[in-house]
Amino acid sequence: MISHTTRNRIAYAIFLLTIVISGYFLENLYYLQVLTFIGINTLLALALNMLMGYAGQISLGHAAFYGIGAYGTAILTVHCGFSPWLALPAAVAAAMLVAYVVGIPTLKLSGYYLGMGTLGFGMIVNILFREWSSVTGGASGFIGIPTLELGPVSFASGRNYFYLVWGCVLVGFIACQRIIDSRIGRALRAIHDGENAAAAVGVDTQKLKLQIFVLSAAISALAGFLYAHLVYFISPGTFSFIASIRMVTMVVIGGMASIWGALLGASLLTLLPEWLHAFSEFEMVVYGLILMVVMIFLPRGLTRGLLDIYERTVKKSTR
Amino acid sequence: MNAPLKKAHAEPPLLDIQGVSKAFGGVQALADITFALSTGSVTGLIGPNGAGKTTLFNLISGIFAPDNGRIRFDGTSIKKIKPHKLVEKGIARTFQNVELFESMTVLENVLVGQHTRTRCGMWGSILHLPGVMAEERKAREVAMELLDFVGLSDHAATQSGDLPFGWQRLLEIARALAARPKLLLLDEPAAGLNIVETLQLGDLISKIKSKGITVLLVEHDMSLTMEISDWIVVLDQGKKIAEGTPRTVQTDETVIAAYLGTGSKKEKEGEPLKAED
Amino acid sequence: MQEILQYLFSGITNGAIYAVIAIGFSMLYSSTELINFAHGEFVMLGALCMVTFFGAFHLPLISAIVLSVVCIAVCGLVFERLAIRTVRHPEPIVLIIITVGASIFLRGIGMIIWGKDAHTIASFSSHPPLDIAGAKLLSQSVWIIAILLATIVGLQLFYKKTLTGKAMEANAISKRAAWIVGIPSRLMVMLAFGLSTAMGGLAGVIIAPITMSSYDMGTMLGLKGFCAAMLGGLGSLWGALLGGFLLGILESFGVGFVSSGLKDATAFLLLLFILYVKPGGIISTASVKRF
Numbered sequence: 062m063i064s065h066t067t068r069n070r071i072a073y074a075i076f077l078l079t080i081v082i083s084g085y086f087l088e089n090l091y092y093l094q095v096l097t098f099i100g101i102n103t104l105l106a107l108a109l110n111m112l113m114g115y116a117g118q119i120s121l122g123h124a125a126f127y128g129i130g131a132y133g134t135a136i137l138t139v140h141c142g143f144s145p146w147l148a149l150p151a152a153v154a155a156a157m158l159v160a161y162v163v164g165i166p167t168l169k170l171s172g173y174y175l176g177m178g179t180l181g182f183g184m185i186v187n188i189l190f191r192e193w194s195s196v197t198g199g200a201s202g203f204i205g206i207p208t209l210e211l212g213p214v215s216f217a218s219g220r221n222y223f224y225l226v227w228g229c230v231l232v233g234f235i236a237c238q239r240i241i242d243s244r245i246g247r248a249l250r251a252i253h254d255g256e257n258a259a260a261a262v263g264v265d266t267q268k269l270k271l272q273i274f275v276l277s278a279a280i281s282a283l284a285g286f287l288y289a290h291l292v293y294f295i296s297p298g299t300f301s302f303i304a305s306i307r308m309v310t311m312v313v314i315g316g317m318a319s320i321w322g323a324l325l326g327a328s329l330l331t332l333l334p335e336w337l338h339a340f341s342e343f344e345m346v347v348y349g350l351i352l353m354v355v356m357i358f359l360p361r362g363l364t365r366g367l368l369d370i371y372e373r374t375v376k377k378s379t380r
Numbered sequence: 381m382n383a384p385l386k387k388a389h390a391e392p393p394l395l396d397i398q399g400v401s402k403a404f405g406g407v408q409a410l411a412d413i414t415f416a417l418s419t420g421s422v423t424g425l426i427g428p429n430g431a432g433k434t435t436l437f438n439l440i441s442g443i444f445a446p447d448n449g450r451i452r453f454d455g456t457s458i459k460k461i462k463p464h465k466l467v468e469k470g471i472a473r474t475f476q477n478v479e480l481f482e483s484m485t486v487l488e489n490v491l492v493g494q495h496t497r498t499r500c501g502m503w504g505s506i507l508h509l510p511g512v513m514a515e516e517r518k519a520r521e522v523a524m525e526l527l528d529f530v531g532l533s534d535h536a537a538t539q540s541g542d543l544p545f546g547w548q549r550l551l552e553i554a555r556a557l558a559a560r561p562k563l564l565l566l567d568e569p570a571a572g573l574n575i576v577e578t579l580q581l582g583d584l585i586s587k588i589k590s591k592g593i594t595v596l597l598v599e600h601d602m603s604l605t606m607e608i609s610d611w612i613v614v615l616d617q618g619k620k621i622a623e624g625t626p627r628t629v630q631t632d633e634t635v636i637a638a639y640l641g642t643g644s645k646k647e648k649e650g651e652p653l654k655a656e657d
Numbered sequence: 658m659q660e661i662l663q664y665l666f667s668g669i670t671n672g673a674i675y676a677v678i679a680i681g682f683s684m685l686y687s688s689t690e691l692i693n694f695a696h697g698e699f700v701m702l703g704a705l706c707m708v709t710f711f712g713a714f715h716l717p718l719i720s721a722i723v724l725s726v727v728c729i730a731v732c733g734l735v736f737e738r739l740a741i742r743t744v745r746h747p748e749p750i751v752l753i754i755i756t757v758g759a760s761i762f763l764r765g766i767g768m769i770i771w772g773k774d775a776h777t778i779a780s781f782s783s784h785p786p787l788d789i790a791g792a793k794l795l796s797q798s799v800w801i802i803a804i805l806l807a808t809i810v811g812l813q814l815f816y817k818k819t820l821t822g823k824a825m826e827a828n829a830i831s832k833r834a835a836w837i838v839g840i841p842s843r844l845m846v847m848l849a850f851g852l853s854t855a856m857g858g859l860a861g862v863i864i865a866p867i868t869m870s871s872y873d874m875g876t877m878l879g880l881k882g883f884c885a886a887m888l889g890g891l892g893s894l895w896g897a898l899l900g901g902f903l904l905g906i907l908e909s910f911g912v913g914f915v916s917s918g919l920k921d922a923t924a925f926l927l928l929l930f931i932l933y934v935k936p937g938g939i940i941s942t943a944s945v946k947r948f
Contacts, residue, residue, distance in 0.1 A: 119750050121757065166933040172749035173692040176757075177883060178932045181925040184880065188925075192918035236506045243505030243516070244491070244498050251481045251492045258479035261441065263467030263496035263559055272502055302876060306761055313754060318483075342769065349762025353740050356755045360746050 069238060072321075073231070080227045084220055093219035095335060097291060100226035101284050102327035106311040107233055107320065108280035113309070114317035114362075115241060116273045117253030118168065119176050122183020123308050126278040128190055128300030129156040130285025135203045135295060136196060145209050149286050156282030157275045164274040168267065171256075183305050190297040202296030209290045216290070226287055230324075233280055238320055240276075249273060250318070303345070310348050313355055316362030325364060392455060394419045394563055394594050395440065400449035402435055409435040411618045412449070417563070417611075422585060422595040424609035424626075426602070428638060431615040433598040434476065437567055440596070441473045442466045454562060468496040470562035474552045474569060476598075482541030486532060486551055489540050490523040493558025523558065530554045530584060546577040553584065557593075564588060566597040570604055582608050606630065614638070659791035664913040665906065666789075670798040672905020673805040674864050678882025679889065679897035680812070681856030687829040687892040688849035694756035695736070697879015698763035699854045703729045703861020704870040705771045711865075712778035726858045733854025737847055760876065767872035775869035801863045808859065812894065825849065829892075857882075877921060884928040890938030899939060 087093050109123050133152025137143040143151070167178045190197050197203060209216035209225070216222045240246050251259040252266050260266050289295050307330060315326025334344060359366025393416035402410045410432045417423050425433050438444050440451060442463040451458050458466060472493075481489050498519055504512040527533040530550040535543065540551060549569060556564055566585070570578045578601060585608050589595060599605045605612070606626040614622040614629060616638040622629055629635055678700055685693055706728050711721035740755055784796040815822040828835040828845040836842050860878070861870075868874070885904045889896025908923045931938065 113750075117750065119753055121753075166929075170932060170936070173753060174932055174936060176694065176749075176753045177692070177880075177887075178929060180880065181884075181928045181932075185922055185925045185929075188918070188922045192916075192922075239508060240502065240505050243512070244495065244500045244519070245502055245505050247484065247488055247492045248495055250484055250488075254481040254483055255479050257443075258475065258481065259492075260463045261467070261473055261475070261479075262493050262555060263464045264492070265462075265464045276502065303761070306757060309754060309757070343765065345761045345765030345768065347765075349758045349760070349765060352758025353755050353762065356751050356758065357740065357743050357745070360744075360751050 065242070073235060073238075076234070077231060080224070080231065084223050084227070087220075087223075090219045093223050095331065097219070097223050097226050099328050099331045100223070100230050101287050101291070102311060102331050103230050103324050104226075104233055104280055104284040104287070105308050106315060106323035106327045107230075107237060108277045108284070109308045110312045110315070110317065110319070110323050111237055111240075111249075111280075112273055112277040113312050114319065114322075115246065115253060116249045116270055118270055118274070119179065119309075120274075120277075120305075121176050121180040121302075121309065122186070122305050123179070123277070123281055124300040124302070124304035125183045125186035126156045126160065126281035127285040127288070127304065127308075128186060128295075128297075129159060129278075130282030131289040131295045131300070132190060132197055132203065132285075133282065134286045134289050135206045138207050139203070139205055140196070145207060145286075145290060146211070149283075152286055153279050153282045156278045156285075160275045160278030161271065164271045168270045168274060180302070180305075183302060187297055187301050190300060197297075200297060202294055204294050206289050206293045206295070208293075222291055226291075229283060229287065233283075234320055241320070245269070245272075253318075306348065306352075310352055312362075313352060314363045316364035316366075319362065319364055322362060322364045391419060393417055394454060395596070396452040397436075397440075398450050398452070400436075400439060400446045400451060402432075402439060402444060402446050408618050410439070410446075410615075413615070413620050414449075415613050415620065415623055417594055417596060419562075419594055420589065420592055421610045422589050422597070422608055423611045423613060424605040425596060425598045425613050425615065426600075426605060427615035427621075430617070432618040433615055434567060436615070437473065437565055437598060441471060441565060464496075467559050467561075470560070471565065472556035472559045472561035472563070473565035474549075474556050474567055476567040476571065478545070478548045478552050480540045480548055480552060480555070482539070484540060485536065486527065486538050486540050486543065487520070487523055487536040489551055489555050490526050490558045491519055493526075493555035494519050494522060496559055526554045526557055529557070529587070531580075546573050549573065549577075549581070550584070553588075557588070561593060563594045563596065566595060566599075568598055568600060570599055570601040578604055660913070662790055662792035664909045666792055666794050666798060668906035668909030669902060670795070670801055670867070670905070671909065672885075672902035673801045674860050674878075674901075675881050675885040675904050676898045676901025677805055677808065677856055677860040677863070678878060679886035679901050680808070680894060681853040681860070682883055682886040683892050683894065683897045684856065685849055685853035686886075688825060689846050691741070691752055692756075692883070693853065694753060694879070695760035695763060696853070696857050696882065697875035697877070698760050698767070699729050699733060699857030699875070700861040700864070700878045700882070701767055701870070701872065701875030702732060702763065703858030704865040704868070704874065705767060705776070705861070705872070706858070707862045707865040708771070708776040708778055708870050712776065718781055722859075722862050725862050726855050729858025729861070730851045730855035733857075734847060734851050736854070737850040741850070742843075760879075764872055764875060767875075771872060773872065775871040777869060778865050780866045795867065797863075797866045801867075804859070804863050808856075809894070809898070821848070880928070881924045884924045884931075887928060887931050887936075887938055893938070896938055 083096070105127060109120065112118050112120055130152050133155050134145060134148040137148035137151055138145050163182055167175065167182065170178050191200050214221060216225055248259065248264045248269055251262065251264055252269065256266055311323070311326035311330050314329055315322030315324070333347070355363055361369065395417040397416065398414050400410060400413045401408070413436065425436065427433055439446050442458060442461055445459065453469060453471060461469070481492060484492070498515055500512045500515055524533060524536065527536055530553060532547060532550055532554065535547070540548065543551060553566070553569070570581055573581060582604050585595060585597070597605070609626055612624060612626050612629040613620060614635050621634045621638055622632045624632070678696065681696055682692065685691060703725055706725035707721060710716045710724050711718065716724065736759060740759055744751060744755065780795070780797040781800045782796055786793040786795050816826055824835065824840045825845050825848060828840055828842055832842050860882070881904060885900035886897050887900065888903055889898065889900030904924060904927060907927065908920060911919045911923045
């Protein structure tokens with residue numbers, strides 16, 4: 062039998078290979094662009110999955126951190142003349158700081174109150190993006206975000222940006238996988254299964270929830286940074302309540318507490334609108350239905366739920 | 381009431397409870413409770429339903445703070461120390477209705493139990509620092525030893541939620557032991573176990589005691605409690621009504637009255653008590 | 658002075674609407690301990706139904722109101738039957754996601770039926786605004802406050818005088834005890850859902866003439882109603898009233914004296930504040946929990 066670690070190594074090797082090959086052979090800029098968006102959404106789904114899937118803490122305002130990453134780099138590069146590579150750590154640090162300050166009181170809440178608290182937080186940040194127009198450009202958005210360049214390499218072309226984003230995804234995956242398989246990850250899952258019992262074995266639940274909230278905010282802000290420099294233009298609508306819900310949907314579809322589920326959820330939710338032509342009209346109806354149906358029938362998420370059903374039928378047929 | 385036998389303490393007690401009271405709303409759950417646990421002993425905490433045993437457990441493990449009185453553990457007051465910090469100080473517990481981490485394997489449950497005895501943080505785990513890997517290996521060895529100790533080493537990879545109930549209890553004890561406690565609090569460890577399992581549990585508690593760990597247990601199974609305990613504390617309606625060796629407690633009239641209702645005749649001496657429920 | 662009075666009037670008007678929404682939240686919470694994240698969307702549907710029945714079909718006022726509210730109550734019952742009762746693991750996180758899903762779903766439905774444009778309808782009556790010390794009080798404001806008062810009286814009568822109302826209250830206090838004396842708790846939950854969403858619909862009906870009704874108005878109103886319910890104390894009728902007016906007036910003064918951009922932020926800042934500082938609300942109904 063292959064051990065858990067070996068299996069993971071093989072999976073990541075295959076993943077890396079797939080990225081390199083598809084980046085190398087894909088010529089169509091449209092496909093590269095779509096894949097790049099999938100990568101950014103995968104980062105978002107991964108970020109929220111660490112918090113929601115593993116630690117069991119819901120956030121209905123996570124688009125705020127995505128937005129802080131995007132607006133952070135936009136403001137720093139355009140208004141302050143920072144290099145994007147300096148703006149990146151600054152924007153991520155800003156998101157982490159906000160997460161830390163907001164997280165201390167918010168993560169003391171649980172259940173519905175936590176949902177409402179994070180929702181309210183997300184709304185306030187979105188209002189800030191929209192109303193603080195002297196800095197953020199207000200409702201009409203922020204234009205002129207510069208292209209990423211690293212020495213002679215320009216990330217303007219679809220292929221380079223594709224590699225950049227998927228490189229981040231790969232690093233993010235490995236980092237999160239390692240956290241999950243470690244002492245910290247076990248403690249997180251313990252909080253998910255039972256907060257009282259976790260405290261009774263000596264887990265500092267408040268501190269750990271805060272840590273994972275901050276980590277999750279950092280990954281979301283990274284995604285925001287990548288998004289801003291990909292499209293050069295950002296507006297508050299991208300980071301609204303609906304965006305937060307889209308993140309939750311990605312996690313729910315992909316499966317809570319599943320690293321690869323993040324990839325699946327992000328892919329499906331990026332591709333669905335591309336596939337269904339007149340989708341924009343029905344986007345919300347479809348999201349809403351997906352969320353309800355999956356949660357009613359497969360509360361562990363689509364991948365886990367389907368696997369469970371498969372295992373059950375296999376067990377039955379072998380009996 | 382018989383004067384409780386005073387034990388001569390060569391060293392200060394591991395747990396010293398002095399005049400502790402706790403009320404919820406208007407209900408006085410505990411009133412002026414005083415007793416002490418000497419290092420290395422097994423103490424049984426008994427009493428009819430609603431006597432305040434679980435409340436006392438929650439006070440000792442830091443979930444609630446007492447309204448009055450003080451609790452000292454290992455020479456220091458536990459006032460205002462959060463539950464997870466108390467685990468680090470050496471108090472581990474199990475729950476009345478087994479609370480395992482059901483989505484995790486048996487081995488992982490015991491690994492979480494070692495949380496306070498391992499150090500690896502967020503960065504250490506991401507970067508796979510050498511010390512981290514060594515610590516992880518060591519933690520797994522310790523976990524396997526503990527599973528061996530409770531007799532579950534063959535089931536390390538099983539999902540803990542899939543274990544039969546009796547084994548879940550054993551696993552919960554292994555998880556608590558993983559924190560290397562000085563004091564182990566067992567909340568009705570025999571509830572839901574059959575006769576054979578209860579006997580095995582008795583052996584396990586004796587083994588734990590022989591490792592030098594002090595045990596405080598709440599238990600309804602009188603024959604088990606009387607057999608393995610060195611000292612018995614009896615609560616009734618939030619008050620301590622007696623303490624002593626199992627033998628003296630069993631013949632104590634106040635205790636018998638509390639269990640059988642006031643006014644009843646004294647039972648034949650030496651006959652073990654049966655708790656209702 | 659005149660300015661302050663004007664802000665006060667608009668605060669009271671909005672406050673009354675928040676109060677009606679908050680009553681819906683509280684009612685459901687006290688019966689089921691569930692917070693319906695889709696509640697605001699029923700407000701939106703109520704307003705848009707009113708736009709159709711009163712604005713487009715020109716039905717008489719009373720029948721338009723009743724028809725709208727009944728439609729929304731039926732929607733609520735269908736929602737309860739299809740999406741809430743079927744849940745296998747009714748944990749908060751699952752129910753949050755389901756009701757959030759319902760919220761997005763209903764929003765989408767609203768957009769498909771009524772389009773993306775905002776709609777307006779005429780006031781319930783065409784009286785000119787009242788002039789009180791120089792400040793103007795719209796006739797619709799009077800309607801809104803009158804309807805709120807009528808609703809409260811109606812609810813009080815229902816809870817205190819009718820057997821069904823008493824059964825609901827009993828069920829809210831202790832499901833088990835209510836079950837033992839033979840109160841069908843499933844029916845009570847359904848009733849609570851129907852009444853709660855009807856309250857949402859009613860809020861939509863009365864707000865329709867003084868706002869631009871569109872498919873995306875619900876989330877914000879729902880959140881504000883929740884904020885009001887939390888402010889006063891979730892599960893309490895009087896708390897909902899108090900919270901609603903408090904929020905409405907604070908918001909109105911915030912817009913008047915600080916900045917209009919602050920309008921929506923007020924509610925959320927208040928919400929976060931109350932969640933952090935006193936989750937029981939001003940009229941705290943939470944008792945000490947023992948475990």
